[in-house]
Structures are given as structure tokens and as C-alpha cells.
Amino acid sequence: MVRINSFKCPHCGKMVVGQIVDSRPIPYGRIRRRICEECSRRFTTIEKPEEVKGNGKRS
Template identity: 55%
Template sequence: MKCPYCGHAEQKVFDSRPARDGGAIRRRRECESCGRRFTTFEEPERPRLYVIKSGGGRQLFDRDKLLNSLLLACGKRPVSAERLEEAVANIERDLFDQSDLEVASSEIGERAMEELFEIDAVAFIRYSSVYRAFDCPSDFAEIVRRMPKPGKRKQTTPV
């Protein structure tokens, strides 16, 4: 592996620990040439998962695309990147646990909404508005009206 700063191939690992609920190993490395530090993650290679788009097209599942959509929904909200990584790991684990290696994009969207529903109500509404293509204010009012009161969200399912 090359240093992302100078491209030198030699580094030393000075910290190694489990990450992502034991599904990966996080390593802190220091480049022997420039001395800068960086983090790497090692994960077992998984089988390829294909996403079936609403128009019928197929594409490979992209974990980063899912994470970026959650980050966008949580913009300027008190949600840590670690919590969103955990949400993506939960979704990814559920998708790979299915016997089929193809999944509808709608299923990924629904799982993302379930995770956001538990994390942050505003992020849930933001994501839902894009995912469900809200086109008028009454769509927002309806989803807010159907949401459970604070403190009761964990007992219900997303709207």
C-alpha cells in the first residue's frame, strides 16, 4: 500500500484494532518517508451485490453512495459520522444476509429510512422528501403528522 501523501510504499503500523462491529480491522499507519499518519481499514471481500434500479437497469451496490446520501440528509444535524457508518453497516449486513445477491433500489431506500428514523427525525424527513419525491408542502405535513411523538419512536415503524 502506498502513502496517500507521498506515494512511498513503506509504512509502519503503530495501532491496529477491530472496527465496524468486528467486520473490519482499523490500522493507523505512519509513512517511513514523509512521516505523515493515515488510517486504513481491512475488510473481507464480499460477493458482489447488484442493485436493480426502478427503470430495470442493474448496477453494483455502492456503499459510499449510500453513506453520502445519509450524510446529506444529516447535514448540520447532531449526528456523528460514526453513527452513520454504523447505519450503513447495518443496512449492508442486512442486504448481504439475503440469499439473493440482487436487491431492488427501493429496498435500500426503505432500509435507509428505517435507520434514519431511529437516528434523527429531521434527517428522516429530509431523506423521505427526496426518496418519496415530495412535490408540495402537504407531503411534508402528512409525514410529520404521522410521525410518533418524541420518546415513542423506537416502538413504531417508519411512516
């Protein structure tokens, strides 16, 4: 399954992927700083890890 994350730019309100310019881990996920390809302004996303590393357990 290929899925592209897109985010709503807080500046122009469009759904964009954004160019990642910075990425840092945080205890509950990851913070990425992105540049909107529509308006070229920066915004920050907080992403939670969705990939469960396979221990075979599915609820």
C-alpha cells in the same frame, strides 16, 4: 506464502508498509494507523481479514 502488505501513502504516494502505531478491530476488518516511513506522516488503513480459519471449505 510470505506476503508483506504494503499501502499507498496518501501523502507522498509511495507504496510503503508503514509502522503500525494503533490497531483496532471493526466489524468488517481492522483499522490500523500507520506512520509512513517515507514521509513520516500518519495514515489510516482499513484491512479486511483475508485469512479464512480452516473449516476446509473452499468455494
